[in-house]
Amino acid sequence: MCRLALKTALEPFSPYTVLTAMEAMQEGYDGSGLGLLLRGMEFEDFRYNHKFPILSGIAHSVAAWRRLDDFMEERGYELKYDHKFHMRWDLVESKDRYRYFVRAYRMPDKFTDRTQQEKDDELMLTRLALRKDGELHGGDLTVFSFWPDVTIIKEVGWPIKIGDSLCLHDGQIKSRVCMAQGRQNTNYGINLYACHPFFLQGISTMTNGENTAFVPIKDWLLGRHFPGYLGYQSDSEVFTHILHYTLKQLKLPLQAYKHIITPLSSQELAVHPQGEFLAGLRNVCRRLIIDGPNAVIGTLPDETCLLVMDQKKLRPATVGGRTGEWAIASEMCGVDAMIPDRDRALDFQPMREHTVIIPPDRKELTIWSQHDPYPLPQAA
Template identity: 50%
Template sequence: MCRLFAITSEDPVSPMVALEALDVMREGHDGSGVGLFLRDLGGPFETMKDAPILSGIFTEAGLRRLDVKMMEKGFITKYKISFKLDKTPPAGVPKRDVYLIRAYEYPEDWEDWSWERKQAELTKIRLELRAMGEEKKDMIVFSFWPDVIMIKEIGDPLTVGRYLKLDANDIQARIIMAQGRQNTNYAINLYACHPFFVQGFSTMTNGENTAFIPIREFLQKRGFQGYMGFNSDSEVFTHILHYMQKELGLGLEFYKHIITPLAGEALSSHANADLLTQLKHSCRRLIIDGPNCVIGSLPDHSLFMVQDRKKLRPGVIGGRPGVFAYSSEICGLDSAIPDRDKSKDFQPMYLDTAIVGPDRQEVQICRQTERLHLPH
């Protein structure tokens, strides 16, 4: 199993808060890797919310190739973080040339583009850079998106965070998602490390999705370039979330109805039975098999947690107005928000979608049995 932790806060916090929470849950992960997703950034990125930020790991040769490519496309560096690393990485952490976090100015000819067009082009560029890196093994590109930073590395999460000096660098965010990894593969591919990200949508999962093959086949036929990679059976949770909102135009309360639809009397007696029956039929290839606990983030800065029917992966939510955290274990909450009212901690069951909205004032519970707010 892995361990998950996420926090949403009115005030920006350091990624070390999340890594310290993972550390107290270390019995649930073996320290083989860590993934961080940060959005709604603070610090120097506070004033450049629209600037696309490139996150990844590069060799010196790969960085030179990147610079040539980005100059050809008209991107100019606006701000970058320079990691001052010890000469020798700690045990278990590979030696890298460059950890890159760089914000860019858009090319001049993008000035009048719609956001939809920019999204498509940013996705295309990220995939081009990823392909370049896979060809020569000199680039690993995690994200290229405004107000988003992603960091992934092999090694113990807290050790990696200290090595990268994440508490000292100008990296803070109001939303942080972190996964402490347990290696289930013989070789670790950082593209298989959670969280995953597509056009403003991100998820991470503790569990396994044995329905991966039919889901992958369905997504590959949608014609969207971002549904690719599939280095992890959990990556499709991000793709399904994106497909639901961007292609189907449905809200988050429909997510569970797609991945774990109701059946029998619960479906036939539902207030929206006709719609949900149609949705279940048309998206039947997206039904998951678990066990899975999924934490995700939306472009509007909502944070959510869902469980599948087997409910065999732990998950709990707690906090107070202004700051809430999602954790695989209560000790993770205790580490990050020790002064909360613990009597209000909530563990979602398989019918629940637990959501903290962008106002960060409360945990909202949406149950699959409730009447849905239909899209216009």
């Protein structure tokens, strides 16, 4: 198993807070990978414009760093901020690291009057082009995200040690949402792209579990011929892409995600107020039904956070907190580390039919059941 932790708060906080939760759950991972996603960025030395897309990743050589600069300039991006971590290089396990980068850019002038979808596609295609460039040069450039208000950090090693190596405790970088996953390397070789969280056009998920339906799901997604549905160094990456497909392609509400990955039985749908529509959705998306056990935690561009379980419910997760800040973790001790002074009587462990939603206002949890109706497209 892996271990997951998420904290979301109205006031930006240090990602080191979430790393302490990972430390509390350290028996659940082996140091083969840590992934951090930060959303709702704040920098101590830069007044960040939240419209600027942020490029995050690792340049493994001077040559890769120079190609990155040349590529972005030729594509028309203007560098507005280049974050420099206060590095402790003696704590970095991997020796082929030249520069960890978090860089904010102004988009090319030609996109000023373009639609939001055109801008979103451009950011995705730019990230994929840089990833491809790194792969063509022996893996010397690794790019995790290119999106407004989002930074992703991934590295091999133990979470606290990685946090110390990048000096994440120094307050230079904060966010309103932070996701962390400590990987246990069970099925694949060590590859930074295989480390959660996964990201596509503002949508991100991380998973504890094993998706034994991975191959048919992957093949179905590849058959959509959408440029962002690629990679799959991990069987869990499909959870991000299914959520993207639900929200962006089908344009359904968040609650539909649960109906797609773990649909209700025919007997349950027969008595559901929207059973006819949901039965049709299940038939159309039957290749996207997962086979767990899995616990999936995610975030959306508006800072909504979510937690869902599969039918087997063999990967635990708990959510707790208070108005203004909430936490989700694989173990209770992880929630304790992030928000110790909460009312524990309000903690919640979802069952197989639940979707836990923490809205952007962070006032309270929304606990939605698949047996309840939800907003459907008007035509339905």
